[in-house]
Amino acid sequence: MNFIYLVIEFLDELVFGVGETAWPLIRNDLNLSYSQIGLLLSVPGILAAFIEPFIGILGDVWRRRLLILGGGMLFTASLFVTSASTSFILLLLSFILFAPSSGAYVSLSQANLMDSDEQRHEQNMARWTFAGSLGGVTGPFLLGLFVYVGLGWRGTYALLASLSALSLLIAIRYLPADKKNTPFPSFREVFDGFKAAFNALKRKEVWRWLLLLEFADLMLDVLFSFLALYFVDVVRTTESQAGIAVTGWLVMGLITDFLFIPFVEKQKDTLQFLRRTAFLNAIAFVAFMLVPGFIPKIILVVLVNLFNTGWYPILQGRLYSSLPGQSASLMAIGAVTTPLAKMLPLAIGILADQFGLGTAMWILLLGPLALIVGLPKNGQRSKVESLPDL
Numbered sequence: 001m002n003f004i005y006l007v008i009e010f011l012d013e014l015v016f017g018v019g020e021t022a023w024p025l026i027r028n029d030l031n032l033s034y035s036q037i038g039l040l041l042s043v044p045g046i047l048a049a050f051i052e053p054f055i056g057i058l059g060d061v062w063r064r065r066l067l068i069l070g071g072g073m074l075f076t077a078s079l080f081v082t083s084a085s086t087s088f089i090l091l092l093l094s095f096i097l098f099a100p101s102s103g104a105y106v107s108l109s110q111a112n113l114m115d116s117d118e119q120r121h122e123q124n125m126a127r128w129t130f131a132g133s134l135g136g137v138t139g140p141f142l143l144g145l146f147v148y149v150g151l152g153w154r155g156t157y158a159l160l161a162s163l164s165a166l167s168l169l170i171a172i173r174y175l176p177a178d179k180k181n182t183p184f185p186s187f188r189e190v191f192d193g194f195k196a197a198f199n200a201l202k203r204k205e206v207w208r209w210l211l212l213l214e215f216a217d218l219m220l221d222v223l224f225s226f227l228a229l230y231f232v233d234v235v236r237t238t239e240s241q242a243g244i245a246v247t248g249w250l251v252m253g254l255i256t257d258f259l260f261i262p263f264v265e266k267q268k269d270t271l272q273f274l275r276r277t278a279f280l281n282a283i284a285f286v287a288f289m290l291v292p293g294f295i296p297k298i299i300l301v302v303l304v305n306l307f308n309t310g311w312y313p314i315l316q317g318r319l320y321s322s323l324p325g326q327s328a329s330l331m332a333i334g335a336v337t338t339p340l341a342k343m344l345p346l347a348i349g350i351l352a353d354q355f356g357l358g359t360a361m362w363i364l365l366l367g368p369l370a371l372i373v374g375l376p377k378n379g380q381r382s383k384v385e386s387l388p389d390l
Helices: 003-021 023-030 034-061 064-083 088-115 121-148 152-174 187-202 204-219 221-233 239-266 270-290 294-306 311-321 330-334 338-355 357-374
Strands: none
Touching: 003 023, 003 088, 003 121, 003 152, 003 221, 003 239, 023 088, 023 152, 023 221, 023 239, 034 064, 034 088, 034 187, 034 330, 034 338, 064 088, 064 152, 088 121, 088 330, 121 152, 121 239, 121 311, 187 204, 187 330, 204 221, 204 311, 204 330, 204 338, 204 357, 221 239, 221 294, 221 338, 221 357, 239 294, 239 311, 270 294, 270 311, 270 357, 338 357
16 A cells, blocks of 8 residues: 555655754754754764665565564654753764664655556656655644744654654554565575675666765755754844745745656656756756845745756656666665765765855755766666676
């Protein structure tokens, strides 16, 4: 039942939407520096990059349903710990627990959705992305409501933990049974799974989509992570005005992700669409960084969001299509580029402490520039090419 996978993605992005909007509140409550925020955004992902490959390989060679449910339990526990965090260290520990748990609960659910119809990767990714956008839009409103009634960001995370527990009960009821009901795999079976996964890295096509996904994320999650802080610290708005900026970003994403579902059904050349929107996105981002004033920046950041429509579902769908029969192993393959990508928020945080956030965020322009340069020159799926043996 594909609906349960969309519920899980909705919850994951609901958590993300709350967290990214709450940064000014968390920063003030726990007296965090930019460098500490950079660590919170980077370290959990870097550590997860060493854990998630094993989760992904086990998802292909063992019992994926069991891994998803186990991840859901830890996902829920991490949210409870976040709600109780009273220091930087405790918050960091909760984030470290959350990252691989999300990999098992959410990423393996995505793999199951992709396996449900291998001829419609981009189309199903569009639905997945819309479910996430709906969760992302709901997050700031939920946080705002809880702040208004005096429960703050901690109360919001406590509710998220409760919702996560509910989603886990739904998953127990509706997740399909494992096709493989085998005992825990031997070391040899796991090694063979890793060997098959990393053999895929000999193909230029796989490297292309891996790298472009990470660069595209600069204009997706990474920009969104710093958006509220940028408006408060650089534009000098109030926290409420920063919330308006975040909400505008999320609402535009929700609308465009919904409209992209029928759009991608009719598209024969999604790569040409990516190239054009990357060019427009770069122009909009430069204007956003240079043009002063709260209202102009709101308009321009909404345009930045408009022009990154479809990036994630197209690129992720192409990556899945380049890995037939290895959907869960994508977690292992992706770990090759994840540590480097997760260093970027930390680099932005360190540069922001030294030179200001307004200067540090120019790094994000690498996202659309990488798409302009790195996409295949024709609209067809690239041929599977092998790299020469080293």
